[in-house]
Amino acid sequence: MSLESGKRSQPGSELGGKIGDDEQGYDLDLFCIPKHYADDLEKVYIPHGLIMDRTERLAREIMKGMGGHHIVALCVLKGGYKFFADLLDYIKALNRNSDKSIPMTVDFIRLKSYCNDQSTGDIKVIGGDDLSTLTGKDIIDTGKTMKTLLSLLKQYNPKMVKVARAFEYFEVVGFEVPDKFVVGYALDYNEYFRDLNHICVISETGKQKYKA
Structure with missing residues (x-):
């Protein structure tokens, strides 16, 4: 469901689970929230169980759409790691338990674009191995910050790139959410808040407490 933290209000996809602008979320006391974040969140916006159910469905869509080609699953760190791991677990389960399977390898790259709740407009590539291994491969990207990353990937002439996101909206989409700054699920x-299982809306108290 990959990958930048913060506002996610781009156009939706037919595959996505759309959450309306008037959605108020769930009271924090209905869920297990780490005590150190008790005053830093407004609402639980998407519970962890719903995230996992939607991720399983996305894995099926990917298996159906990618054919039998060797693919590279590229994780954009750090925000994409939870979605990446969960999505791959579901794909691996489908590989084991169905007639159709996909040969797959994984790779990682790290990008940074946010300070506080605003994009800096400067996308920094801070880590990553030799991406020449992507040449001629089908790529499932489970990250965000797509404009810069897709431009970078094109230099290596991949055969095909499919973008899978949890909360932003390209070909394979988890959820369409309104323009709120959300945290959690990496x-x-x-x-802060990467250790939170649910997707939550940060409070003004939280923004000030952890402001850079």
Whole structure:
């Protein structure tokens, strides 16, 4: 469901689970929230169980759409790691338990674009191995910050690139959400909240407490 933290309000996809602008979320006391974040969140916006159910469906869509080609699953760190791991677990389960399977390898790249709740407009590539291994491969990208990353990937002439996102909207989509700054499920605010299982809306108290 990959990958930048923060506002996610781009056009939706027919595959996505659309959450309306008037969605109020769920009270925090209905869920297990780490005590150190008790005053830093407004609502639980997407519970972890719903994320996992949608991720399983996305894995099926990917298996159906990619054919039998060797693919590379490229994780955009850090915000994409939870979605990446869960999506691959479902794909691996389908590989084991169905007649159709996909040969797959994984790779990682790290990008940074946010400070506090605003995009800096400067996308920094901070890590990553030799991406020449992607040449001629089909790529499932489970990250965000797509404009810069797709431009980078094109230099290596991949055969095909499919973008799978949890909360932003290209070919394979988890959820369409309104324009709110959300954290959790590895999405951060200045590196905090990655340890939160649910997708939550950060409070003004939280923004000030963890402001860079």
